[in-house]
Amino acid sequence: MKIFVVKNKQFIGTLSEEIGKIRFVYNDEIPAGSYFQGLKEKENISSNLFPIFENMLPEFEQLNFIKAQNNISTQIEVLLYLTDIHGSYEFYTQNDIEKLELQKQNIFNFIDTKEEILDNNYTFPNILDYSLSIDDSILYPNGLANSKVIGLSGYQYKFSIIKDDINKTISYDETKNSNYFMKPYSKFYTSYMPNEKDRSYIPYLLINEHLFMSLARDFGFSVPYNGIIKHDSDYHYIIKRFDRYGELKIDHHEILTLMNKNSDQKYKVSMREVLETAKMYISKEQLVELFRFIVFSVVIGHGDLHAKNLSLIYSSNKLDERAMQLSPFYDISTTKIYKDTKKNDVGLKIENRTSKVKKTDLLQLALCIDIDQNLVDNLIELTSKQFIDTFQTYIEKLPDSIKALPYHTSKYGGQKPFEAVLKEYYKNRVEDLYNNLLEKFNSHSIWE
Numbered sequence: 001m002k003i004f005v006v007k008n009k010q011f012i013g014t015l016s017e018e019i020g021k022i023r024f025v026y027n028d029e030i031p032a033g034s035y036f037q038g039l040k041e042k043e044n045i046s047s048n049l050f051p052i053f054e055n056m057l058p059e060f061e062q063l064n065f066i067k068a069q070n071n072i073s074t075q076i077e078v079l080l081y082l083t084d085i086h087g088s089y090e091f092y093t094q095n096d097i098e099k100l101e102l103q104k105q106n107i108f109n110f111i112d113t114k115e116e117i118l119d120n121n122y123t124f125p126n127i128l129d130y131s132l133s134i135d136d137s138i139l140y141p142n143g144l145a146n147s148k149v150i151g152l153s154g155y156q157y158k159f160s161i162i163k164d165d166i167n168k169t170i171s172y173d174e175t176k177n178s179n180y181f182m183k184p185y186s187k188f189y190t191s192y193m194p195n196e197k198d199r200s201y202i203p204y205l206l207i208n209e210h211l212f213m214s215l216a217r218d219f220g221f222s223v224p225y226n227g228i229i230k231h232d233s234d235y236h237y238i239i240k241r242f243d244r245y246g247e248l249k250i251d252h253h254e255i256l257t258l259m260n261k262n263s264d265q266k267y268k269v270s271m272r273e274v275l276e277t278a279k280m281y282i283s284k285e286q287l288v289e290l291f292r293f294i295v296f297s298v299v300i301g302h303g304d305l306h307a308k309n310l311s312l313i314y315s316s317n318k319l320d321e322r323a324m325q326l327s328p329f330y331d332i333s334t335t336k337i338y339k340d341t342k343k344n345d346v347g348l349k350i351e352n353r354t355s356k357v358k359k360t361d362l363l364q365l366a367l368c369i370d371i372d373q374n375l376v377d378n379l380i381e382l383t384s385k386q387f388i389d390t391f392q393t394y395i396e397k398l399p400d401s402i403k404a405l406p407y408h409t410s411k412y413g414g415q416k417p418f419e420a421v422l423k424e425y426y427k428n429r430v431e432d433l434y435n436n437l438l439e440k441f442n443s444h445s446i447w448e
């Protein structure tokens with residue numbers, strides 16, 4: 001089995017697999033300066049799929065599902081079946097590559113086009129009044145719909161969509177070249193089945209994601225345009241791709257790939273390792289922005305912040321581009337509003353802690369990137385206070401139809417409106433912030 005790898009519409013090299021040995025060999029015309037992240041030799045050999053490719057695969061049951069459906073037995077072959085690949089990578093069989101017309105792409109610079117790419121000037125809440133013309137078989141595919149595929153920690157099911165603003169429709173994108181993708185909600189996790197012990201109840205996850213992506217935007221972080229659309233009892237999520245500029249594509253790497261690690265390690269590395277890796281590629285100013293995002297994540301209780309939920313993006317789509325910067329932020333939500341995921345403040349250890357992260361932990365973490373301790377102190381205070389001062393307005397802005405959505409709390413029929421869940425979350429968060437991050441204002445410490 002041989003797979004032909006294309007990037008930025010250029011044939012780069014071949015992947016092959018024989019008796020468990022995976023080999024990637026560059027095409028003779030590719031200069032060493034254009035070699036991939038983690039594949040630095042002309043010929044590279046490993047017993048596991050190289051992280052740059054492995055991190056493009058869906059995880060767990062979704063991966064097994066694709067393998068079973070297509071009778072796949074090798075590690076590399078599954079790359080041929082990926083529908084929504086990051087950036088500009090493409091994978092072909094020998095037959096298909098021969099038919100392909102490859103041509104060099106126009107070059108663009110990410111910074112110059114960033115505002116246009118992000119297009120994030122929407123008003124919160126951005127509830128799309130579009131008709132959804134996507135089949136249930138795509139929204140909730142057989143074999144996935146009732147399985148545990150879609151979860152906070154798993155790799156959520158998603159696909160490319162066409163957002164037609166003239167006819168106000170959202171439809172499935174067969175070409176996979178559109179600038180938007182959708183995460184549909186999971187029927188499995190939105191159904192309340194208290195007697196099924198291994199089923200978590202995670203309703204309104206995508207309202208949650210839209211709310212916290214919007215909060216991040218308003219805190220000054222770069223995030224792409226995103227919105228939600230109602231469908232039956234819950235909402236699907238739509239997001240603009242930051243790795244596309246019209247027809248052109250640009251690449252980014254998740255931090256885990258930059259660490260040369262595979263996806264099973266995404267919760268296992270520490271936040272310090274994340275910062276130390278980023279430090280090798282980005283400016284001091286950008287590192288401070290990344291650190292500020294980590295503080296923001298602790299403040300909101302983003303328990304799913306792991307090493308694949310942060311990325312660096314190349315400065316341009318040139319094949320030999322090496323310069324990188326922070327990519328826009330994505331996949332932001334709070335895990336604190338769900339019973340099974342409420343413990344963690346963040347997904348990776350900050351000085352040995354993922355819950356009850358303290359100001360001193362963040363100060364300690366900041367030492368590894370040489371940020372001034374007063375600046376860190378200020379960042380923590382400003383971020384916490386902005387959350388305390390503004391979060392309630394986000395709840396108020398939600399329409400009654402969302403505020404009133406039922407959130408089940410007991411098998412005896414107990415439920416409360418989603419608005420009450422968010423208000424309770426806010427109250428608990430404020431209490432935690434005073435206890436852990438704003439120590440000097442803590443009523444206990446006044447008496448100590």
Ligand SMILES: Nc1ncnc2c1ncn2[C@@H]1O[C@H](COP(=O)(O)OP(=O)(O)OP(=O)(O)O)[C@@H](O)[C@H]1O
Nearest residue numbers: 152153154155156224239240241242243308330331
């Ligand atoms: N708007 C975007 N444009 C381009 N690439 C994106 C965008 N959002 C996410 N990605 C890429 O796709 C990957 C998966 O997206 P995302 O993190 O939103 O999915 P997920 O299934 O919720 O992940 P998780 O495994 O964390 O649950 C990201 O790690 C990132 O590399």
Ligand SMILES: [Mg+2]
Nearest residue numbers: 308309330331
């Ligand atoms: Mg993610």
